[in-house]
Amino acid sequence: MNIGQAAKASGVSAKMIRYYEETGLVMPAERSDKGYRIYSDKDVHTLRFIRRARDLGFTVEGIAELLALWRDRGRHSADVKQMAMGHVAALRRKIIELEEMAATLQTLADCCAGDDRPDCPILMDLAAGADGPAKMPHRFGPLAETKV
Amino acid sequence: MNIGQAAKASGVSAKMIRYYEETGLVMPAERSDKGYRIYSDKDVHTLRFIRRARDLGFTVEGIAELLALWRDRGRHSADVKQMAMGHVAALRRKIIELEEMAATLQTLADCCAGDDRPDCPILMDLAAGADGPAKMPHRFGPLAETKV
DNA sequence: ATAAAGGTTCCCATGATGGGAAGGTCAAGC
DNA sequence: GCTTGACCTTCCCATCATGGGAACCTTTAT
Numbered sequence: 001m002n003i004g005q006a007a008k009a010s011g012v013s014a015k016m017i018r019y020y021e022e023t024g025l026v027m028p029a030e031r032s033d034k035g036y037r038i039y040s041d042k043d044v045h046t047l048r049f050i051r052r053a054r055d056l057g058f059t060v061e062g063i064a065e066l067l068a069l070w071r072d073r074g075r076h077s078a079d080v081k082q083m084a085m086g087h088v089a090a091l092r093r094k095i096i097e098l099e100e101m102a103a104t105l106q107t108l109a110d111c112c113a114g115d116d117r118p119d120c121p122i123l124m125d126l127a128a129g130a131d132g133p134a135k136m137p138h139r140f141g142p143l144a145e146t147k148v
Numbered sequence: 149m150n151i152g153q154a155a156k157a158s159g160v161s162a163k164m165i166r167y168y169e170e171t172g173l174v175m176p177a178e179r180s181d182k183g184y185r186i187y188s189d190k191d192v193h194t195l196r197f198i199r200r201a202r203d204l205g206f207t208v209e210g211i212a213e214l215l216a217l218w219r220d221r222g223r224h225s226a227d228v229k230q231m232a233m234g235h236v237a238a239l240r241r242k243i244i245e246l247e248e249m250a251a252t253l254q255t256l257a258d259c260c261a262g263d264d265r266p267d268c269p270i271l272m273d274l275a276a277g278a279d280g281p282a283k284m285p286h287r288f289g290p291l292a293e294t295k296v
Numbered sequence: 297a298t299a300a301a302g303g304t305t306c307c308c309a310t311g312a313t314g315g316g317a318a319g320g321t322c323a324a325g326c
Numbered sequence: 327g328c329t330t331g332a333c334c335t336t337c338c339c340a341t342c343a344t345g346g347g348a349a350c351c352t353t354t355a356t
Contacts (some may be wrong), residue, residue, distance in 0.1 A: 016312080
């Protein structure tokens, strides 16, 4: 199977498959005599695992750990569970952060007439000193600035 | 005021102040005869506005629009409100996306014994075909892959 | 005078992803 | 056999907001 077919079968783009190979997340694929990458069903299976983990929001680094556990027949399910719960906790922190932003903005917007006059509590809040009504961001460890 | 003092007073790092200048979000600061950037209280006020908008999750591009509205005395508050509500909508979409991830993972983790045995429904789910139980990601426009 | 602190520019890295160019390969149809 | 289009390869660049650090200059305090 060529990379394009593996991409289609796994839901991971050809670009990303090459990237995962380059960064060591997956083993380098075999090559045809002309240098084309060749994928087996097993490879596609692994790629689908990766795709799935990405869909659940794991970073590539986290996926590497998950893959290692997956391959380790002697793994303890506790280790997997701990990883999963750690990720859930990170997701929840991020959710709370976003909810606070949304709530603040919604409150401000609710106070805004939204007509053709220039007066706007949203701008007034932004322009207010840091001591104003909008909430300061809560720091939750290494999750850093929100990208929405 | 030097850049370090402006940074402290505004909550925006010196690095970011230079970056905002370079990318045109703020006007280039005045310079001393030796080339040091000089900031006024007004500049700091603008920087604090920016900081605040970042804390609410606006992108730099969005902040540029907000700043333009802020400076436009003839603005219509409806325009500001629309921007704010658009951002709230984006935040809510992201929140839902993260909540779905967290719920899926939590469900899987709940089914995981979390002991020293290797059997793990989390890994089984990840290894399952794309037709398995874990939810496929819901596409919500241009918000793209979640970074948590 | 000297040292510390802070300024300047420039380059690099992040994380996951896509775009695109230049060039080789394969398969199908004529 | 030859052309064409689809596909592969590598390599470089861009994203977005942020930080790190080097090399070098200035200001301030001792």
